[in-house]
Amino acid sequence: MTATIRDIAKAAGVSVATVSKVLNDYSTVSRATREKVLALVAQMQFRPNEAARSLVGRRSMTIGILLTSGLSNPFFVHLLGGIDEALKERGYDLIYLAQLSAHPEYNFVQHCRSRNVEGVLAFGFQLGELDADKLVASGIPSLFIDLNLTGKRAGYISSDNKEAVQGTVRYLHELGHRRIAYIAGLPGSYVGERRLAGYHEAMADVGLSPDPDYLVIGDFTQETGYRGMQQLLALSKRPTAVVCGSDKAAIGALQASREAGVAVPDELSIVGFDDIDEARVVHPPLTTVRQDMPTLGRLAIELLDRLIVEPDGPAPAVIVPTALIARGTTGPAPSGG
Numbered sequence: 595m596t597a598t599i600r601d602i603a604k605a606a607g608v609s610v611a612t613v614s615k616v617l618n619d620y621s622t623v624s625r626a627t628r629e630k631v632l633a634l635v636a637q638m639q640f641r642p643n644e645a646a647r648s649l650v651g652r653r654s655m656t657i658g659i660l661l662t663s664g665l666s667n668p669f670f671v672h673l674l675g676g677i678d679e680a681l682k683e684r685g686y687d688l689i690y691l692a693q694l695s696a697h698p699e700y701n702f703v704q705h706c707r708s709r710n711v712e713g714v715l716a717f718g719f720q721l722g723e724l725d726a727d728k729l730v731a732s733g734i735p736s737l738f739i740d741l742n743l744t745g746k747r748a749g750y751i752s753s754d755n756k757e758a759v760q761g762t763v764r765y766l767h768e769l770g771h772r773r774i775a776y777i778a779g780l781p782g783s784y785v786g787e788r789r790l791a792g793y794h795e796a797m798a799d800v801g802l803s804p805d806p807d808y809l810v811i812g813d814f815t816q817e818t819g820y821r822g823m824q825q826l827l828a829l830s831k832r833p834t835a836v837v838c839g840s841d842k843a844a845i846g847a848l849q850a851s852r853e854a855g856v857a858v859p860d861e862l863s864i865v866g867f868d869d870i871d872e873a874r875v876v877h878p879p880l881t882t883v884r885q886d887m888p889t890l891g892r893l894a895i896e897l898l899d900r901l902i903v904e905p906d907g908p909a910p911a912v913i914v915p916t917a918l919i920a921r922g923t924t925g926p927a928p929s930g931g
Contacts, residue, residue, distance in 0.1 A: 597638040658691040658711035668870045676891025703732045713898045735901035741784045747901050749910035755785045758883045758916040759792030767800045770927035771835040775808035777822040779839030819846030827854050834927045841866035841873045859925035878922030
């Protein structure tokens with residue numbers, strides 16, 4: 595039969611409250627009593643109930659995660675491995691916070707408080723979004739993925755989006771490409787704006803002034819990549835290389851190129867961003883920027899934990915390096931490119 599906290603208290607000759615204090619590392623218990631209780635805990639193979647311990651210690655050991663883009667986002671699926679690893683190391687549970695913003699009286703901050711979460715991991719907020727600003731102001735420990743918000747108990751983590759696209763443009767330029775187009779991501783999103791800035795700066799750095807028609811605004815989806823590539827291929831002077839704001843957009847662009855009879859990479863090079871699973875299995879395999887998503891997920895929890903346990907600590911602002919993975923959709927510029 596499993597020992598209970600009352601069994602430990604009876605064997606030690608102390609109250610249940612004293613055993614609870616020992617288990618929760620209260621400093622008000624004498625050393626002799628602490629050692630006696632802990633010895634009995636080991637001897638009787640007592641396993642404390644984590645829910646009870648968290649109530650005594652006034653900690654829920656629960657983190658809420660908000661995904662405005664939903665659970666099906668391929669980026670989040672890869673983040674989850676690192677998130678799960680870090681949660682287990684620190685003893686946290688994770689709950690999904692559904693954003694009920696369609697309700698007129700909905701208050702996201704109150705929603706977080708009602709769920710008794712110790713901190714919030716937020717992914718999918720856009721620049722200037724009201725709920726994100728309110729969350730920062732609330733004092734609830736919050737860690738944003740891909741949104742550069744900081745506050746007294748709030749910070750962020752993101753890949754080096756700007757440098758990643760700059761490196762991609764330099765790579766294509768070294769392959770001889772001069773007509774380099776960009777199918778951008780969602781306007782107003784932090785990552786979309788950083789990647790777009792990287793494109794503009796890199797083009798200037800290599801001495802190129804891109805045709806305004808070479809910039810197509812999308813939203814990271816396969817559909818906008820497909821339509822964007824159709825738009826670019828309809829130009830009288832087509833680009834010889836296209837950088838896409840996401841792998842999904844690049845896969846759509848690859849489909850449009852195939853349907854138009856444009857050979858990739860012989861006539862046109864295409865580069866994506868993210869390195870999702872599909873990037874490896876499309877034909878030809880997609881050259882892309884790899885985000886270290888497991889590391890992003892693990893560090894996000896580590897940083898959030900620090901915000902929780904160190905209320906007066908600095909606000910984290912962490913940028914994680916990326917890597918360009920050259921596969922089958924890029925090659926030397928065609929003659930005259």
